[in-house]
Amino acid sequence: MKKTTKKIVKKYAKKAAKTTVKHSQKSPDISQPSQPVGTLNNEQKKAVSHSGGPLLIIAGAGTGKTKTLVHRVAWLIGQGIEPSRILLLTFTRRAAFEMLYRVDDVLQQQARQKTSFVDHRSIWGGTFHAVATRLLRMYGNAIKLPRDFTILDRGDSEGLIGTIRAEMKLDKAALKFPKKGTCMTIYSLHANSRVPVKTLVDQRFPWLKSHTAKLVQLFDTYEKRKLNAATLDYDDLLIYWLKLLENKEVVKKITDRFDHVLVDEYQDTNVVQSDILRLLCPKGKGLTVVGDDAQSIYSFRAATIRNILDFPKQFSGTTVVTLEQNYRSTPTILKTTNQVIDIAKERYTKNLRSDQEPDVKPILFRCYDDNMQVQFVVSEILHLKKQGIPFKNQAVLFRASHHSLLLETELARKKILFHKHGGLKFVESAHLKDLISFLRFAENQRDETAAVRSLSLLSGIGEKKALVLAQDFVAAEDFAQGLVKWKKWKPPKSTGNMWTKFLKLFEELTSGSLSLERQIALTLKFYTPILEDKYDEHKTRLADLEQLREIALKFKDRTEMLTDLTLDPPSSTEELPNRNRKQADDYLTLSTIHSAKGLEWNSVFVINVSDGFIPSDKATDTEGVEEELRLFYVAITRAQQHLYICSPKCFFSNFNSWSNDDGYRDLSRFIDHKVKKTLQEKK
DNA sequence: GTCACAGAAATTTTT
């Protein structure tokens, strides 16, 4: 386990300095005075040095949540807790890294005073999914899970569901059976919320009621197929972790590992996750959770706000500490954010307060169309830059990934560099998945999804044949026998010599004697002609594959690379190796609001704050709209000093003419007259 | 069973 944390650290080490500068309040020249390093207020102190029963920290936006958690970890270590006996569960790997990095800082400060040296790197840190994977590789055999299982990402899972859906003949148009994506959504909600499929369909997908029986059957087959292929999807990782804890033989081994479990962003956990915690920390012993119910924005992933609200009920003897002192934003901004969250029907969080000097009111820019919005944003960004606020301390936030397309074009035209977070990920593009499928197949030959994907890339072999070949291989007595079977097989003419070449590649990849780099090089060589044939613009795609090769350098071996790329894919252009290093590294950030969670900037622009976008018109019921409100709240609480809320009246110059985003839109209903009073309007 | 083609659908958010 030590290894992995070390790797995380190594992996991000270069970026570290950059990241912290970028997202922290460390720019004294322009930022508001933030809480001095090393000092804690009374509430924070109480949380940091709490000992005894379970601890719930309710931390409003910008109240120094990370800092408190970091200091708590350091304090625990100072109390003599072995770092390797601390488990830190965060929402993203990046958050885990940042915390570990800062724990190191605090420890170094302490070490200077005490001349003791503690290695923080043995702390277990990561997302629920990443930690689950590690534990499953260690103890999975107790529940009959092979060590070399591979992980299906969302696309793979949908693909498998789609295949089964077709096999069950549910794909006839006249049937109007839900598409694979919808099936997957239902399945995932079911898996993560433990609500029976029937109830779920009745309540949330009533128009699919007539298909319930078939859906259940479909999911059943899906589960069997995954099991057979030794593959787990995202949801399985949590479910199997729970199974591990329910297993009498292993549970003790795991609970004995940890004295303390700390969970960040607790408001966005689901019931499976809270069950895991309950078994991991019986009676809440050594359990600390941190969260803010006003920032719960992941219910589409079956997160339930009840987890945080009912925590004291679930764990008797809970100590609750509430952090209300905000160190991030100016009082003028807080006035707005407090007013916004006031609209919420159900509200548990109190108002935030700040000691900073009042500054300019947040700006509401109501303009004619989306083009004007872009012009305004770009000119303000440049203006702020002139005032000494670098691009990296500014961010533009939006509801959906494609909302930034128009802006991206304009930024490119003006030669302003930016990084975008959220939306389709690099490794999710078809050509990357193609390439990765070879490696994954070599890793786990039972992985049906990877097998079918890679085999059917050969011309003359389609999905059907690929599946038969894959199943033949698995059915063979052992690896060598499988290979013999394959060698005997006569491919159709159109396959040409590709079959022989493929066999050679497959043998090489599975030999176990090649470095990861070499494996990728060979696969790339094999795949390049296929790619050139398959896609028109192969140049850009080839460049992407080269990037993957560079990324691969960071990983120890194939297992680690495959796991990492699925659980923690590079989420922005920033995390990819940059071929133009010489460029100044002052980048503007563009981000979906979801991906902006936990971050902060001096100046924040929230665009498309018009009804239909915020709240999204996909959210229909009250609960959905409430979540949209919290989402908007998350967006505006990211700002330290300058906040801009932009809302065009019309959308024409649309990115995608096929969407129905066009037309007139009102100002978001979240900007009611009370909120408006806290803003200064600009036209 | 494979593959090329035409027509339809589609983007909300993510581990």
Added chain:
DNA sequence: TTTCTGTGAC
């Protein structure tokens, strides 16, 4: 516009 799905020719 791109991606997915279903159809029909080989």
